[in-house]
Amino acid sequence: MKPASFDYHAPATLAEALELLGDDAVESRVLAGGQSLVPMMNFRLAVPEALVDLRRIEELRYLRTGADGALEVGARTTQAELLRDPAVAAGWPLLHAGVTHVGHPQVRSRGTVCGSLAHHDPHGELPALALALGATITVAGPDGRRRIAAEDFFVSFYEVALESGEMVVEARFPAPPAGSGWSFREIARRHGDFALVGVACLVAPAETRLVVFGAAERPLLLADPGEVAAAVRPLDDLHASAEYRRQVAVQLAGEALAEARERAGG
Amino acid sequence: MADPGGEREVRLVVNGVERVAAAEPRLLLSDFLRHRLGLTGTHVGCEHGVCGACTVLLDGEPVRSCLVFAVQAEGAELRTVEGLAGEDGELGPVQRAFHEAHGMQCGFCTPGFLISLTALLEERPGASEEELVDALSGNLCRCTGYANILAAARAARDQAAERA
Ligand SMILES: Cc1cc2nc3c(=O)[nH]c(=O)nc-3n(C[C@@H](O)[C@H](O)[C@H](O)COP(=O)(O)OP(=O)(O)OC[C@H]3O[C@@H](n4cnc5c(N)ncnc54)[C@H](O)[C@@H]3O)c2cc1C
Numbered sequence: 063m064k065p066a067s068f069d070y071h072a073p074a075t076l077a078e079a080l081e082l083l084g085d086d087a088v089e090s091r092v093l094a095g096g097q098s099l100v101p102m103m104n105f106r107l108a109v110p111e112a113l114v115d116l117r118r119i120e121e122l123r124y125l126r127t128g129a130d131g132a133l134e135v136g137a138r139t140t141q142a143e144l145l146r147d148p149a150v151a152a153g154w155p156l157l158h159a160g161v162t163h164v165g166h167p168q169v170r171s172r173g174t175v176c177g178s179l180a181h182h183d184p185h186g187e188l189p190a191l192a193l194a195l196g197a198t199i200t201v202a203g204p205d206g207r208r209r210i211a212a213e214d215f216f217v218s219f220y221e222v223a224l225e226s227g228e229m230v231v232e233a234r235f236p237a238p239p240a241g242s243g244w245s246f247r248e249i250a251r252r253h254g255d256f257a258l259v260g261v262a263c264l265v266a267p268a269e270t271r272l273v274v275f276g277a278a279e280r281p282l283l284l285a286d287p288g289e290v291a292a293a294v295r296p297l298d299d300l301h302a303s304a305e306y307r308r309q310v311a312v313q314l315a316g317e318a319l320a321e322a323r324e325r326a327g328g
Numbered sequence: 329m330a331d332p333g334g335e336r337e338v339r340l341v342v343n344g345v346e347r348v349a350a351a352e353p354r355l356l357l358s359d360f361l362r363h364r365l366g367l368t369g370t371h372v373g374c375e376h377g378v379c380g381a382c383t384v385l386l387d388g389e390p391v392r393s394c395l396v397f398a399v400q401a402e403g404a405e406l407r408t409v410e411g412l413a414g415e416d417g418e419l420g421p422v423q424r425a426f427h428e429a430h431g432m433q434c435g436f437c438t439p440g441f442l443i444s445l446t447a448l449l450e451e452r453p454g455a456s457e458e459e460l461v462d463a464l465s466g467n468l469c470r471c472t473g474y475a476n477i478l479a480a481a482r483a484a485r486d487q488a489a490e491r492a
Pocket residue numbers: 091092093094095096097098099100101137163164165166169170172173174175176177178180181183185186187188228229230231254255256257376377378
Protein backbone atom coordinates (compact mmCIF):
# COMPACT_ATOMS: atom_id res chain seq x y z
CA MET A 63 0.00 0.00 0.00
CA LYS A 64 2.87 2.39 -0.67
CA PRO A 65 3.41 4.18 -3.97
CA ALA A 66 6.38 3.43 -6.19
CA SER A 67 9.16 5.97 -6.43
CA PHE A 68 8.58 9.06 -8.58
CA ASP A 69 10.00 12.52 -9.14
CA TYR A 70 8.06 15.49 -7.81
CA HIS A 71 7.73 19.01 -9.19
CA ALA A 72 5.78 21.91 -7.79
CA PRO A 73 6.20 24.65 -10.38
CA ALA A 74 5.06 28.18 -9.56
CA THR A 75 3.64 28.98 -12.98
CA LEU A 76 1.39 27.36 -15.56
CA ALA A 77 4.08 27.84 -18.23
CA GLU A 78 6.54 25.75 -16.21
CA ALA A 79 3.91 23.08 -15.56
CA LEU A 80 3.18 22.81 -19.28
CA GLU A 81 6.86 22.55 -20.05
CA LEU A 82 7.23 19.65 -17.60
CA LEU A 83 4.12 17.91 -18.97
CA GLY A 84 5.33 18.44 -22.54
CA ASP A 85 8.59 16.56 -21.96
CA ASP A 86 8.01 13.30 -23.85
CA ALA A 87 11.01 11.62 -22.22
CA VAL A 88 9.25 11.43 -18.83
CA GLU A 89 5.79 10.02 -18.17
CA SER A 90 4.37 12.75 -15.94
CA ARG A 91 0.95 13.32 -14.52
CA VAL A 92 -0.82 16.29 -13.02
CA LEU A 93 -1.32 16.11 -9.25
CA ALA A 94 -4.28 18.29 -8.26
CA GLY A 95 -6.09 17.31 -5.03
CA GLY A 96 -4.70 13.77 -5.08
CA GLN A 97 -8.01 12.30 -3.90
CA SER A 98 -8.19 9.88 -6.82
CA LEU A 99 -4.57 9.78 -7.95
CA VAL A 100 -2.95 9.02 -4.58
CA PRO A 101 -5.22 6.02 -3.84
CA MET A 102 -4.40 4.68 -7.32
CA MET A 103 -0.70 5.19 -6.63
CA ASN A 104 -0.95 3.57 -3.20
CA PHE A 105 -2.47 0.51 -4.89
CA ARG A 106 0.10 0.86 -7.68
CA LEU A 107 -2.67 1.04 -10.23
CA ALA A 108 -0.91 4.23 -11.33
CA VAL A 109 2.89 4.33 -11.48
CA PRO A 110 3.85 7.72 -12.96
CA GLU A 111 7.52 8.62 -13.33
CA ALA A 112 6.91 12.19 -12.24
CA LEU A 113 4.14 14.31 -10.75
CA VAL A 114 3.50 17.94 -11.55
CA ASP A 115 1.75 19.37 -8.50
CA LEU A 116 -0.49 22.38 -9.15
CA ARG A 117 -0.42 23.56 -5.53
CA ARG A 118 1.88 26.55 -6.01
CA ILE A 119 0.32 27.85 -9.23
CA GLU A 120 -1.59 30.88 -7.94
CA GLU A 121 -2.86 31.84 -11.41
CA LEU A 122 -5.04 28.69 -11.41
CA ARG A 123 -6.60 29.44 -8.05
CA TYR A 124 -9.81 31.32 -8.77
CA LEU A 125 -13.55 31.06 -8.66
CA ARG A 126 -15.18 34.02 -10.38
CA THR A 127 -17.96 35.18 -12.64
CA GLY A 128 -16.77 36.01 -16.15
CA ALA A 129 -17.93 38.84 -18.41
CA ASP A 130 -20.66 36.67 -19.93
CA GLY A 131 -21.97 35.67 -16.49
CA ALA A 132 -20.44 32.18 -16.57
CA LEU A 133 -18.85 30.72 -13.44
CA GLU A 134 -15.14 30.19 -14.09
CA VAL A 135 -13.39 27.64 -11.93
CA GLY A 136 -9.58 27.48 -12.07
CA ALA A 137 -7.79 24.14 -11.88
CA ARG A 138 -6.62 24.65 -8.30
CA THR A 139 -10.05 25.44 -6.86
CA THR A 140 -11.21 22.77 -4.47
CA GLN A 141 -14.69 21.34 -4.14
CA ALA A 142 -14.81 22.76 -0.58
CA GLU A 143 -14.05 26.27 -1.88
CA LEU A 144 -16.86 25.92 -4.40
CA LEU A 145 -19.31 24.85 -1.68
CA ARG A 146 -18.31 27.74 0.60
CA ASP A 147 -19.02 30.38 -2.06
CA PRO A 148 -22.47 31.93 -1.57
CA ALA A 149 -22.53 33.14 -5.21
CA VAL A 150 -22.36 29.51 -6.39
CA ALA A 151 -25.15 28.39 -4.07
CA ALA A 152 -27.36 31.27 -5.26
CA GLY A 153 -26.54 31.24 -8.98
CA TRP A 154 -25.71 27.58 -9.66
CA PRO A 155 -27.85 25.68 -7.13
CA LEU A 156 -27.65 22.45 -9.17
CA LEU A 157 -23.85 22.53 -9.08
CA HIS A 158 -23.83 23.29 -5.35
CA ALA A 159 -26.30 20.52 -4.54
CA GLY A 160 -24.48 17.95 -6.66
CA VAL A 161 -21.05 18.68 -5.19
CA THR A 162 -22.32 18.09 -1.63
CA HIS A 163 -22.51 14.42 -2.70
CA VAL A 164 -18.82 14.21 -3.65
CA GLY A 165 -17.10 12.26 -0.89
CA HIS A 166 -16.77 13.81 2.55
CA PRO A 167 -15.59 17.18 3.89
CA GLN A 168 -12.10 15.69 4.46
CA VAL A 169 -11.98 14.74 0.75
CA ARG A 170 -13.56 17.89 -0.69
CA SER A 171 -11.01 20.00 1.21
CA ARG A 172 -8.38 18.83 -1.28
CA GLY A 173 -10.26 17.39 -4.27
CA THR A 174 -10.56 19.89 -7.11
CA VAL A 175 -13.45 20.56 -9.48
CA CYS A 176 -11.24 20.28 -12.57
CA GLY A 177 -9.44 17.18 -11.24
CA SER A 178 -12.73 15.39 -10.94
CA LEU A 179 -13.60 16.31 -14.54
CA ALA A 180 -10.16 15.21 -15.81
CA HIS A 181 -10.39 11.96 -13.84
CA HIS A 182 -13.83 11.14 -15.29
CA ASP A 183 -15.15 8.42 -13.08
CA PRO A 184 -18.51 7.73 -14.79
CA HIS A 185 -20.05 7.39 -11.31
CA GLY A 186 -18.75 10.83 -10.32
CA GLU A 187 -21.07 13.77 -9.83
CA LEU A 188 -19.00 16.52 -11.48
CA PRO A 189 -18.89 15.14 -15.03
CA ALA A 190 -22.70 14.78 -14.92
CA LEU A 191 -23.12 18.29 -13.52
CA ALA A 192 -20.84 19.73 -16.21
CA LEU A 193 -22.92 18.04 -18.90
CA ALA A 194 -26.27 19.11 -17.42
CA LEU A 195 -25.13 22.72 -17.11
CA GLY A 196 -23.62 22.85 -20.61
CA ALA A 197 -20.13 23.53 -19.24
CA THR A 198 -17.01 23.95 -21.34
CA ILE A 199 -13.60 22.77 -20.28
CA THR A 200 -10.56 24.88 -21.16
CA VAL A 201 -7.39 22.91 -21.72
CA ALA A 202 -3.84 24.17 -22.31
CA GLY A 203 -0.97 22.39 -23.98
CA PRO A 204 2.07 22.87 -26.17
CA ASP A 205 -0.09 24.33 -28.97
CA GLY A 206 -1.95 26.81 -26.77
CA ARG A 207 -5.47 26.69 -25.40
CA ARG A 208 -8.70 25.21 -26.62
CA ARG A 209 -12.21 24.90 -25.26
CA ILE A 210 -14.05 21.62 -25.28
CA ALA A 211 -17.79 21.27 -24.69
CA ALA A 212 -18.72 18.83 -21.94
CA GLU A 213 -20.59 16.81 -24.61
CA ASP A 214 -17.25 16.10 -26.31
CA PHE A 215 -14.98 15.95 -23.27
CA PHE A 216 -16.03 12.72 -21.54
CA VAL A 217 -15.07 9.84 -23.80
CA SER A 218 -15.23 6.62 -21.80
CA PHE A 219 -14.35 5.22 -18.35
CA TYR A 220 -11.53 7.43 -17.00
CA GLU A 221 -10.90 8.76 -20.47
CA VAL A 222 -11.32 12.37 -21.62
CA ALA A 223 -10.49 14.38 -24.75
CA LEU A 224 -7.08 15.53 -23.49
CA GLU A 225 -4.10 15.13 -25.82
CA SER A 226 -0.65 14.24 -24.59
CA GLY A 227 0.98 17.22 -22.87
CA GLU A 228 -2.36 18.94 -22.26
CA MET A 229 -4.01 19.75 -18.96
CA VAL A 230 -7.29 21.24 -17.81
CA VAL A 231 -6.92 24.85 -16.71
CA GLU A 232 -10.53 25.90 -16.22
CA ALA A 233 -14.12 24.73 -16.18
CA ARG A 234 -16.82 27.23 -17.21
CA PHE A 235 -20.40 26.78 -16.13
CA PRO A 236 -22.84 29.12 -17.94
CA ALA A 237 -25.39 30.82 -15.73
CA PRO A 238 -28.66 28.87 -15.88
CA PRO A 239 -31.21 30.92 -17.88
CA ALA A 240 -33.84 32.90 -15.97
CA GLY A 241 -36.89 30.80 -15.22
CA SER A 242 -35.03 27.48 -15.14
CA GLY A 243 -35.42 24.75 -12.54
CA TRP A 244 -33.13 21.94 -11.45
CA SER A 245 -32.97 18.65 -9.63
CA PHE A 246 -30.20 16.36 -8.43
CA ARG A 247 -30.83 12.83 -7.24
CA GLU A 248 -28.59 9.87 -6.62
CA ILE A 249 -28.71 6.51 -4.96
CA ALA A 250 -25.57 5.57 -3.04
CA ARG A 251 -24.97 3.01 -0.31
CA ARG A 252 -24.05 5.79 2.09
CA HIS A 253 -23.97 9.55 1.68
CA GLY A 254 -20.53 10.42 0.29
CA ASP A 255 -20.05 7.14 -1.53
CA PHE A 256 -19.88 7.10 -5.29
CA ALA A 257 -23.39 6.93 -6.71
CA LEU A 258 -24.74 3.61 -7.95
CA VAL A 259 -26.82 5.72 -10.31
CA GLY A 260 -27.74 9.39 -10.34
CA VAL A 261 -29.51 12.08 -12.31
CA ALA A 262 -28.82 15.79 -12.76
CA CYS A 263 -31.53 17.79 -14.49
CA LEU A 264 -31.83 21.36 -15.72
CA VAL A 265 -35.14 22.56 -17.17
CA ALA A 266 -34.73 25.88 -18.99
CA PRO A 267 -37.41 27.68 -21.01
CA ALA A 268 -35.72 26.66 -24.28
CA GLU A 269 -34.46 23.16 -23.46
CA THR A 270 -34.43 20.30 -21.00
CA ARG A 271 -31.09 18.73 -20.10
CA LEU A 272 -31.45 15.44 -18.30
CA VAL A 273 -28.21 13.66 -17.43
CA VAL A 274 -28.04 10.09 -16.17
CA PHE A 275 -24.73 8.96 -14.64
CA GLY A 276 -23.35 5.72 -13.26
CA ALA A 277 -25.30 3.90 -15.95
CA ALA A 278 -22.86 3.84 -18.86
CA GLU A 279 -19.18 4.46 -19.67
CA ARG A 280 -19.87 8.20 -19.46
CA PRO A 281 -22.73 10.46 -18.34
CA LEU A 282 -25.58 10.48 -20.86
CA LEU A 283 -27.41 13.62 -21.96
CA LEU A 284 -31.06 12.97 -22.75
CA ALA A 285 -34.11 15.13 -23.37
CA ASP A 286 -36.80 12.93 -21.92
CA PRO A 287 -37.13 10.23 -19.22
CA GLY A 288 -38.75 8.02 -21.87
CA GLU A 289 -35.31 7.63 -23.48
CA VAL A 290 -33.56 6.39 -20.35
CA ALA A 291 -34.34 2.68 -20.43
CA ALA A 292 -33.03 2.28 -23.98
CA ALA A 293 -30.06 4.63 -23.62
CA VAL A 294 -28.38 3.27 -20.49
CA ARG A 295 -25.67 0.60 -20.65
CA PRO A 296 -25.27 -0.22 -16.97
CA LEU A 297 -22.78 -2.73 -15.61
CA ASP A 298 -23.21 -5.54 -13.14
CA ASP A 299 -20.80 -5.23 -10.27
CA LEU A 300 -20.41 -5.98 -6.58
CA HIS A 301 -22.54 -3.01 -5.63
CA ALA A 302 -25.60 -3.46 -7.82
CA SER A 303 -26.88 -5.40 -10.80
CA ALA A 304 -27.27 -3.82 -14.22
CA GLU A 305 -31.02 -4.38 -14.10
CA TYR A 306 -31.30 -2.60 -10.75
CA ARG A 307 -29.32 0.34 -12.10
CA ARG A 308 -31.55 0.52 -15.16
CA GLN A 309 -34.73 0.58 -13.08
CA VAL A 310 -33.37 3.16 -10.66
CA ALA A 311 -32.18 5.36 -13.54
CA VAL A 312 -35.67 5.35 -15.06
CA GLN A 313 -37.31 6.12 -11.72
CA LEU A 314 -34.88 8.90 -10.75
CA ALA A 315 -35.13 10.52 -14.19
CA GLY A 316 -38.90 10.81 -13.87
CA GLU A 317 -38.70 12.20 -10.35
CA ALA A 318 -35.93 14.64 -11.21
CA LEU A 319 -37.71 16.02 -14.26
CA ALA A 320 -40.90 16.57 -12.25
CA GLU A 321 -39.00 18.33 -9.49
CA ALA A 322 -37.01 20.50 -11.91
CA ARG A 323 -40.22 21.52 -13.70
CA GLU A 324 -41.82 22.40 -10.40
CA ARG A 325 -38.85 24.56 -9.41
CA ALA A 326 -38.99 26.24 -12.81
CA GLY A 327 -42.49 27.28 -11.87
CA GLY A 328 -44.62 25.14 -14.10
CA MET B 329 22.38 13.07 -12.01
CA ALA B 330 20.62 13.28 -8.67
CA ASP B 331 18.19 10.47 -7.90
CA PRO B 332 14.83 11.89 -9.08
CA GLY B 333 12.86 10.01 -6.44
CA GLY B 334 15.44 10.73 -3.73
CA GLU B 335 15.01 12.38 -0.37
CA ARG B 336 14.59 16.10 0.09
CA GLU B 337 14.07 18.27 3.10
CA VAL B 338 10.52 19.06 4.23
CA ARG B 339 10.01 21.95 6.59
CA LEU B 340 6.65 22.50 8.24
CA VAL B 341 5.01 23.53 11.50
CA VAL B 342 3.35 20.77 13.50
CA ASN B 343 1.28 21.71 16.54
CA GLY B 344 3.03 25.07 16.71
CA VAL B 345 6.57 23.67 16.53
CA GLU B 346 8.77 23.98 13.46
CA ARG B 347 9.97 20.58 12.27
CA VAL B 348 12.35 19.57 9.49
CA ALA B 349 12.92 16.04 8.21
CA ALA B 350 13.86 14.28 4.99
CA ALA B 351 11.30 12.60 2.76
CA GLU B 352 11.27 10.88 -0.61
CA PRO B 353 8.43 12.27 -2.76
CA ARG B 354 6.56 9.00 -2.33
CA LEU B 355 6.48 9.22 1.48
CA LEU B 356 2.90 9.76 2.62
CA LEU B 357 2.28 12.53 5.14
CA SER B 358 0.81 9.93 7.51
CA ASP B 359 4.08 7.96 7.47
CA PHE B 360 6.13 11.14 7.69
CA LEU B 361 4.30 12.10 10.88
CA ARG B 362 4.56 8.65 12.41
CA HIS B 363 7.99 7.48 11.32
CA ARG B 364 9.99 10.65 10.74
CA LEU B 365 8.53 12.87 13.44
CA GLY B 366 7.51 10.15 15.92
CA LEU B 367 3.94 11.48 16.14
CA THR B 368 2.10 8.17 16.29
CA GLY B 369 -1.23 9.62 17.41
CA THR B 370 -2.27 9.87 13.76
CA HIS B 371 -3.44 6.37 12.89
CA VAL B 372 -3.29 4.55 9.58
CA GLY B 373 -6.12 2.21 8.67
CA CYS B 374 -6.83 1.80 4.98
CA GLU B 375 -4.28 3.98 3.18
CA HIS B 376 -6.70 4.81 0.41
CA GLY B 377 -8.81 7.56 1.84
CA VAL B 378 -11.81 5.60 3.08
CA CYS B 379 -11.53 5.19 6.86
CA GLY B 380 -10.52 8.66 8.08
CA ALA B 381 -8.24 7.37 10.88
CA CYS B 382 -5.37 9.46 9.47
CA THR B 383 -7.27 12.79 9.42
CA VAL B 384 -5.17 15.85 10.34
CA LEU B 385 -5.70 19.60 10.01
CA LEU B 386 -3.58 21.01 7.17
CA ASP B 387 -3.66 24.81 7.12
CA GLY B 388 -6.88 24.58 9.13
CA GLU B 389 -8.72 22.11 6.92
CA PRO B 390 -9.36 18.45 7.70
CA VAL B 391 -7.55 16.18 5.22
CA ARG B 392 -6.61 12.52 4.86
CA SER B 393 -2.88 12.42 5.58
CA CYS B 394 -2.63 9.13 3.66
CA LEU B 395 -3.65 10.99 0.48
CA VAL B 396 -1.07 13.76 0.79
CA PHE B 397 2.62 13.34 0.08
CA ALA B 398 4.83 14.83 2.77
CA VAL B 399 6.57 16.99 0.16
CA GLN B 400 3.21 18.66 -0.55
CA ALA B 401 3.06 19.86 3.05
CA GLU B 402 6.26 21.91 2.71
CA GLY B 403 5.59 25.23 4.47
CA ALA B 404 2.22 24.10 5.82
CA GLU B 405 0.82 24.33 9.29
CA LEU B 406 -0.40 21.03 10.67
CA ARG B 407 -2.40 20.03 13.69
CA THR B 408 -2.57 16.45 14.81
CA VAL B 409 -4.30 14.77 17.72
CA GLU B 410 -1.19 15.45 19.82
CA GLY B 411 -2.00 19.15 19.49
CA LEU B 412 -5.50 18.93 20.96
CA ALA B 413 -4.54 18.65 24.63
CA GLY B 414 -3.37 21.63 26.69
CA GLU B 415 0.33 22.15 27.49
CA ASP B 416 -0.11 20.50 30.87
CA GLY B 417 -1.52 17.44 29.13
CA GLU B 418 -5.08 18.25 30.14
CA LEU B 419 -7.60 16.96 27.59
CA GLY B 420 -9.01 19.47 25.11
CA PRO B 421 -12.80 20.01 25.07
CA VAL B 422 -13.51 17.57 22.23
CA GLN B 423 -11.30 14.92 23.85
CA ARG B 424 -13.03 15.44 27.19
CA ALA B 425 -16.45 14.98 25.57
CA PHE B 426 -15.33 11.65 24.04
CA HIS B 427 -13.96 10.58 27.39
CA GLU B 428 -17.12 11.47 29.28
CA ALA B 429 -19.60 10.06 26.77
CA HIS B 430 -17.48 6.94 26.27
CA GLY B 431 -17.18 7.77 22.56
CA MET B 432 -14.68 5.00 21.88
CA GLN B 433 -13.88 1.37 22.46
CA CYS B 434 -10.55 0.27 21.00
CA GLY B 435 -9.65 3.88 20.18
CA PHE B 436 -8.16 3.17 16.77
CA CYS B 437 -10.53 5.53 14.95
CA THR B 438 -10.61 8.15 17.71
CA PRO B 439 -7.84 10.54 16.56
CA GLY B 440 -9.59 10.93 13.20
CA PHE B 441 -12.98 11.60 14.80
CA LEU B 442 -11.44 14.13 17.20
CA ILE B 443 -9.77 16.04 14.37
CA SER B 444 -12.83 16.01 12.09
CA LEU B 445 -15.02 17.27 14.91
CA THR B 446 -12.49 19.91 15.97
CA ALA B 447 -12.44 21.23 12.40
CA LEU B 448 -16.23 21.47 12.29
CA LEU B 449 -16.68 23.12 15.69
CA GLU B 450 -13.97 25.70 15.05
CA GLU B 451 -15.83 26.76 11.93
CA ARG B 452 -19.39 26.25 13.21
CA PRO B 453 -19.58 26.07 17.02
CA GLY B 454 -23.37 25.72 16.88
CA ALA B 455 -23.40 23.01 14.20
CA SER B 456 -26.74 21.32 13.51
CA GLU B 457 -27.32 17.59 13.88
CA GLU B 458 -27.10 17.26 10.10
CA GLU B 459 -23.78 19.09 10.01
CA LEU B 460 -22.40 16.89 12.78
CA VAL B 461 -23.35 13.74 10.90
CA ASP B 462 -21.97 15.10 7.62
CA ALA B 463 -18.65 16.09 9.24
CA LEU B 464 -18.22 12.63 10.79
CA SER B 465 -19.57 10.56 7.89
CA GLY B 466 -16.07 10.25 6.45
CA ASN B 467 -14.74 8.51 9.57
CA LEU B 468 -15.33 4.82 10.09
CA CYS B 469 -15.51 3.01 13.41
CA ARG B 470 -15.71 -0.75 13.60
CA CYS B 471 -16.41 -0.95 17.36
CA THR B 472 -18.94 1.49 18.71
CA GLY B 473 -21.89 1.50 16.33
CA TYR B 474 -21.48 5.31 16.39
CA ALA B 475 -24.17 6.03 19.02
CA ASN B 476 -21.71 7.12 21.71
CA ILE B 477 -19.56 8.95 19.19
CA LEU B 478 -22.57 11.04 18.21
CA ALA B 479 -23.46 11.59 21.86
CA ALA B 480 -19.92 12.84 22.47
CA ALA B 481 -20.11 15.02 19.37
CA ARG B 482 -23.38 16.60 20.55
CA ALA B 483 -21.92 17.28 23.99
CA ALA B 484 -18.82 18.87 22.45
CA ARG B 485 -21.04 20.94 20.17
CA ASP B 486 -23.21 22.15 23.07
CA GLN B 487 -20.10 23.22 24.98
CA ALA B 488 -18.61 24.91 21.92
CA ALA B 489 -21.88 26.77 21.28
CA GLU B 490 -21.89 27.97 24.89
CA ARG B 491 -18.33 29.26 24.66
CA ALA B 492 -18.94 30.99 21.33
C1 LIG C 1 -13.14 8.46 0.34
C2 LIG C 1 -13.35 9.10 -1.00
C3 LIG C 1 -14.64 9.24 -1.48
C4 LIG C 1 -14.86 9.82 -2.73
N1 LIG C 1 -16.14 9.93 -3.15
C5 LIG C 1 -16.39 10.51 -4.36
C6 LIG C 1 -17.73 10.66 -4.82
O1 LIG C 1 -18.70 10.31 -4.14
N2 LIG C 1 -17.90 11.22 -6.04
C7 LIG C 1 -16.86 11.63 -6.82
O2 LIG C 1 -17.09 12.12 -7.92
N3 LIG C 1 -15.59 11.51 -6.41
C8 LIG C 1 -15.33 10.96 -5.19
N4 LIG C 1 -14.03 10.82 -4.78
C9 LIG C 1 -12.94 11.29 -5.70
C10 LIG C 1 -12.85 12.80 -5.67
O3 LIG C 1 -12.74 13.20 -4.35
C11 LIG C 1 -11.63 13.42 -6.34
O4 LIG C 1 -11.54 14.70 -5.83
C12 LIG C 1 -11.69 13.65 -7.80
O5 LIG C 1 -12.11 12.49 -8.48
C13 LIG C 1 -10.32 14.00 -8.36
O6 LIG C 1 -9.95 15.31 -8.05
P1 LIG C 1 -8.49 15.62 -7.50
O7 LIG C 1 -8.33 17.10 -7.56
O8 LIG C 1 -8.31 15.00 -6.18
O9 LIG C 1 -7.56 14.97 -8.61
P2 LIG C 1 -6.28 14.05 -8.50
O10 LIG C 1 -6.52 12.86 -7.67
O11 LIG C 1 -5.10 14.89 -8.19
O12 LIG C 1 -6.17 13.60 -10.04
C14 LIG C 1 -7.05 12.64 -10.60
C15 LIG C 1 -6.66 12.39 -12.05
O13 LIG C 1 -6.93 13.52 -12.86
C16 LIG C 1 -5.73 14.06 -13.39
N5 LIG C 1 -5.84 15.52 -13.25
C17 LIG C 1 -6.16 16.21 -12.13
N6 LIG C 1 -6.22 17.53 -12.41
C18 LIG C 1 -5.93 17.67 -13.71
C19 LIG C 1 -5.85 18.80 -14.58
N7 LIG C 1 -6.08 20.03 -14.17
N8 LIG C 1 -5.54 18.56 -15.89
C20 LIG C 1 -5.31 17.31 -16.33
N9 LIG C 1 -5.38 16.21 -15.56
C21 LIG C 1 -5.69 16.38 -14.26
C22 LIG C 1 -4.60 13.46 -12.60
O14 LIG C 1 -3.42 13.38 -13.35
C23 LIG C 1 -5.17 12.11 -12.25
O15 LIG C 1 -5.02 11.22 -13.33
C24 LIG C 1 -13.76 10.26 -3.53
C25 LIG C 1 -12.47 10.13 -3.04
C26 LIG C 1 -12.24 9.56 -1.79
C27 LIG C 1 -10.84 9.41 -1.30
